[in-house]
């Protein structure tokens with residue numbers, strides 16, 4: 622059974638309190654929070670003050686996905702704002718090992734995200750240090766895009782690499798995940814499903830989370 626992390630990016634930002642109530646009432650395991658800087662990705666979303674306010678509305682773990690350059694400048698601030706898992710992009714981190722040490726020393730779980738074109742082999746020397754690998758199944762920056770089918774092979778490769786080394790690392794899939802493809806994604810070896818539009822745009826978001834959770 623995979624962990625389910627609804628992505629707040631797809632919520633109605635005029636009614637974040639209602640979105641958080643839905644998440645609290647649902648079987649969601651984590652809340653996924655997409656932070657974009659308009660530099661690493663061509664979009665700007667929300668940041669520290671919003672996350673700090675959301676922290677007062679739920680005890681669900683905050684899975685913060687940083688799509689920003691120089692994440693080391695903000696890691697401590699995200700911890701203070703309430704992040705439990707902090708994920709940085711491998712493409713934005715020339716000193717990834719240092720970033721991971723920093724995140725862990727701040728008391729958070731460390732995640733690394735890979736863009737669709739970035740090979741699994743790039744994790745070779747860092748995998749044992751990770752708590753989570755987030756495979757982007759869309760090009761980061763926007764919600765509501767279509768799942769890139771080649772991600773399934775990447776999940777299988779990563780599952781193999783993790784199992785061969787006897788590691789415990791979560792495989793999170795982010796982008797275009799919903800009831801149509803979730804079973805295949807979990808069968809390939811994913812352990813965490815991020816779901817934005819498929820949950821928040823559903824007629825019944827609670828049922829959408831329950832459906833993903835039942836896989």
Ligand SMILES: O=C(CO)[C@@H](O)[C@H](O)COP(=O)(O)O
Pocket residue numbers: 628630631653655686759760761762763764765766795796797798815816817818819
């Ligand atoms: O990080 C991102 C996008 O950059 C994601 O977390 C999206 O927010 C997922 O949204 P859907 O594809 O599920 O609508």
Ligand SMILES: [Fe+2]
Pocket residue numbers: 628653654655686795815
């Ligand atoms: Fe994300």
